[in-house]
Amino acid sequence: MIRTTSLRFTYQNTKTHTFYFPDIDLSFEQNALILGPSGIGKTTLLHLMAGLLIPEKGNVFIGNTCVHQLTRNQLNNFRGKHIGIIFQRTYFIKSLTLLENLRIREKLSKKTTDQHRKKQLLEQLELTEVRNKKVHELSEGQRQRLSIALGVIHKPKVILADEPTSNLDDKNCEKVISLLKKEAQICKSNLVIITHDQRVKSHFNKHIIL
Amino acid sequence: MNTLLSILLLTLSILLATFVLQISKQLNHHLEKNSKPFDMVIGAKGSPLQLVLSAILHIDNPTGNIALDEALRISKNPMIKEAIPVSYGDNYRGYRILGTSDEYLHKYGATLKEGKLNTKNFEAVFGAAVAKKLNFSIGNSFVSSHGLIQNEIEVHGEKPFVMTGILAPTGTVVDHLIITNLESIWEVHEHEDEHLEYEKHKDEHKEITALLLNFRNPIGALQLSRSINKDTSLQGALPKFEIDRLLSFLGIGFQTINGIAMAILLVAGLSIFISLIKTVRERKHELALLRTYGATTFQLLKLVFLEALFLSLIGYILGWLLGRVSLLLFSALDSDTYTYHLEVNAPDIQEFFILVIVIFMTVLAAILASFSLFKLNISKNLADA
Numbered sequence: 311m312i313r314t315t316s317l318r319f320t321y322q323n324t325k326t327h328t329f330y331f332p333d334i335d336l337s338f339e340q341n342a343l344i345l346g347p348s349g350i351g352k353t354t355l356l357h358l359m360a361g362l363l364i365p366e367k368g369n370v371f372i373g374n375t376c377v378h379q380l381t382r383n384q385l386n387n388f389r390g391k392h393i394g395i396i397f398q399r400t401y402f403i404k405s406l407t408l409l410e411n412l413r414i415r416e417k418l419s420k421k422t423t424d425q426h427r428k429k430q431l432l433e434q435l436e437l438t439e440v441r442n443k444k445v446h447e448l449s450e451g452q453r454q455r456l457s458i459a460l461g462v463i464h465k466p467k468v469i470l471a472d473e474p475t476s477n478l479d480d481k482n483c484e485k486v487i488s489l490l491k492k493e494a495q496i497c498k499s500n501l502v503i504i505t506h507d508q509r510v511k512s513h514f515n516k517h518i519i520l
Numbered sequence: 521m522n523t524l525l526s527i528l529l530l531t532l533s534i535l536l537a538t539f540v541l542q543i544s545k546q547l548n549h550h551l552e553k554n555s556k557p558f559d560m561v562i563g564a565k566g567s568p569l570q571l572v573l574s575a576i577l578h579i580d581n582p583t584g585n586i587a588l589d590e591a592l593r594i595s596k597n598p599m600i601k602e603a604i605p606v607s608y609g610d611n612y613r614g615y616r617i618l619g620t621s622d623e624y625l626h627k628y629g630a631t632l633k634e635g636k637l638n639t640k641n642f643e644a645v646f647g648a649a650v651a652k653k654l655n656f657s658i659g660n661s662f663v664s665s666h667g668l669i670q671n672e673i674e675v676h677g678e679k680p681f682v683m684t685g686i687l688a689p690t691g692t693v694v695d696h697l698i699i700t701n702l703e704s705i706w707e708v709h710e711h712e713d714e715h716l717e718y719e720k721h722k723d724e725h726k727e728i729t730a731l732l733l734n735f736r737n738p739i740g741a742l743q744l745s746r747s748i749n750k751d752t753s754l755q756g757a758l759p760k761f762e763i764d765r766l767l768s769f770l771g772i773g774f775q776t777i778n779g780i781a782m783a784i785l786l787v788a789g790l791s792i793f794i795s796l797i798k799t800v801r802e803r804k805h806e807l808a809l810l811r812t813y814g815a816t817t818f819q820l821l822k823l824v825f826l827e828a829l830f831l832s833l834i835g836y837i838l839g840w841l842l843g844r845v846s847l848l849l850f851s852a853l854d855s856d857t858y859t860y861h862l863e864v865n866a867p868d869i870q871e872f873f874i875l876v877i878v879i880f881m882t883v884l885a886a887i888l889a890s891f892s893l894f895k896l897n898i899s900k901n902l903a904d905a
Contacts, residue, residue: 353903362812362899383816390814397902401809418813 312336312468312500317358317368319351328366331355334502334518341494341501343510346520352504353398355520356470359502360393361385372467390419394466394499396490398473400457402445408456409441412463419464428463435459435489451482458489465497475507487513522798526791527835533784534839534874536777539846541870544774546862548767551577554693555759557627558604559741562591562748563730568757569766575606575730576759578616578693581668582609585727586754594748595731599740605728607705612662612681614670615650617698619705624732625687628694634658635685641707644681644700648689656683664708676708702728788835789881796828796889807893808901820893821886828886832878840871 317331329351336342346352357363359370361377370377372392380388402411416423432438435455440448448456454474461469471490475483487510494501503510511517555576563571564584573580588605595603604627607619618624622637630647635658638645646656656662661682666674681700689695706726733756735741745756800807807820844864851862 357899357903360812362902386811386814386816389812393812395812395902399902401805401902403806403809414810415813418810418815418819420814 311338311371311373312359312502313371314359315368315371317355317370318366319354319358319363320366329354331358331368331520332518334359336500336502336516339495339498339500340516341491341514342503342516342518343514344502344504344518344520345506345511346504347506350520352506352520353472356395356472356502356504359468360395360470361389362395387420391421391464392467394461394464394469394497396457396461396469396471396474398476400453402453402456402460404446405444407442407444408437408448411445411456412459415460415463421464423463423465431459431463431493434492450477454478454482454486455489458486458493462493462497465499467499469494469497469499469501471501471503473505473507474503475505475510480509483507483509522791522795523831526788526795526831527838529784529788529791530832530835530878531839531842533781533788534836534878535842535846536784537781537874538840538843538871540774540777540781541874542843542847542865543850543862544770545868545870547770551763551767553691555763557734558732558759559735559738560733560745561730561757561759562586562594562733562754563757565753565755568755569762571730571755571757572759572762573766575732576693578608578618578697582729583755585729586731588726588728590752590754591728591731594752594754595733597744599735599737599744601734601736603734604732605702606730606732607702607728609668609729610664610666610676610705610708611668611670612664612698613654615647615654615696615698616668617644617664617681617700617705619700619702619728621702625694625699627732628690628692630687630690630692630694633686633688635683638684638700641701641704642679642681643684644698644704645685645687646683647687647695647697647699649695650698651686656686658683658685679704679708702726785878785881789885792828792831792882793885793889795831796824796885797892799827800824800889800892804896804901808896808898811896811898812902817893817896820896821890824890824893825883825886828882828889829879832882836875836878840867 312334313336314331314334316333318328319331320328331351334342344352344355354363358365361370361380364378369379375388375392377385377388403414406414412428429438432441435458437452437455437459440452445453445456454477458474461471469490474486474490478486490501490503491513503514555572558576561571561575563575563582564586566583570580571583574582591603591605594600602623604621604623606624608616610617625637632645633648635645646654659682661680663680664676666676681698681704687694687699735744741758745758748754748756807823810820847862848864
């Protein structure tokens, strides 16, 4: 469950524009798309929901936790355990292998994944064969799928995906969306995708338009 | 690249610092150990330092010879506990031949390893290093050359010596000497004088090069050396005093090199700092990513600190090892010139102290470099496409 209440945010360095966001209320295992043109504040909203940005006003509730009332360290801990973020651009620890990137994620979120799940996840994402490769040796598609793996491996309560399909062709777009939906189901989590990709629309019932 | 430079600079400074430290320490130890057995040297007038360097450390030329009876007269002074005459001036293959009494060996705690001590004229025992280098066996004979440098021009060919024994290593100058009795030295030169038909001093008093003394109490030292220097044609030099003087001269050189080492260390510290700042800047995305995984600021700090400590430990260990290797090379090149060799020792307390300084510097650099981590903007670093 994720709920936002009257979120407001201004970037301190520019202060030119204040974003007002509509309230979002997703019940258990409900998925949603956040749609809107560029510059409307989609990524800002996602970062507010993930606790990466602190709102000027309003709050985010995940489960029973009021995210923006947590202390800095509590927030770190909470984010590591219960939030999975799939960034628009893929970020990894470059000097490590695919598996090592997964391991460091598990270690930092203080959750151990059973080997079966890890194996299954890699197989689903077609990453089993390249699991011992350094991340810079992976193809663009493999990286995209690894960033999905990193977003869901710890079974978060909320999966937040920022334009996960923007660079993909139709076939891969379909694949990624269905993978995300499937993982959200397995993890019993809310999936929130922000996108301006029209192809994604039909896969989700709930649309939030900014 | 930057990282490599940091390590290199650190290595260089540690190399210099430990090398100089070891050399000065071992030199101090060597000089003290060798001059300790004697309170005073009496020899011909000249530089007191030269007298000590030649008569005790056997690395310089003697100031000249003195008459044995005059030296013995002084040694009857009640303040003097013991007096050991030494006479030298010849060599065999560059190793000095020292005419003296058995007492000399006792003073350095030298014992026989094999064979027997020299009892008759023209018998000699070899110091451990000499025996090793020349590969002599007991009973072999050799002829001495005049002077202290190896030469074939003035060879005392008629009077060969017989090697009767080899001394156990003592870590002192004795290891590099060939020891015989006074009479042998006198006899070699008497014969030569006859042969070359030198007329002067032929039947005159016997001569020695120096007299090594010990006092009954230390107060006697200054008093006696003053009266010798004033009232006789001889001079008395106090080894401890002269060695201290020598070390204070050398100390300036050591301090200069140490200063350079410290300066390089400072630059190394700066370089580590810059390298860390660069690391933090280049990996801002990765560090921000780790934060989204649940890493605390403290955990990120730990990463920076570990990297810094890793760098400086590599630099330190490399520098230390190279310092020891240099010592080994230096020792191999110069062991013949300085009549002693440098040892490769385990790390000592001063080197540990240097390590503490290095770690302190590293931690300081890491603290300064990781300030930006506290205000790391996760959102900005991960949103910028």
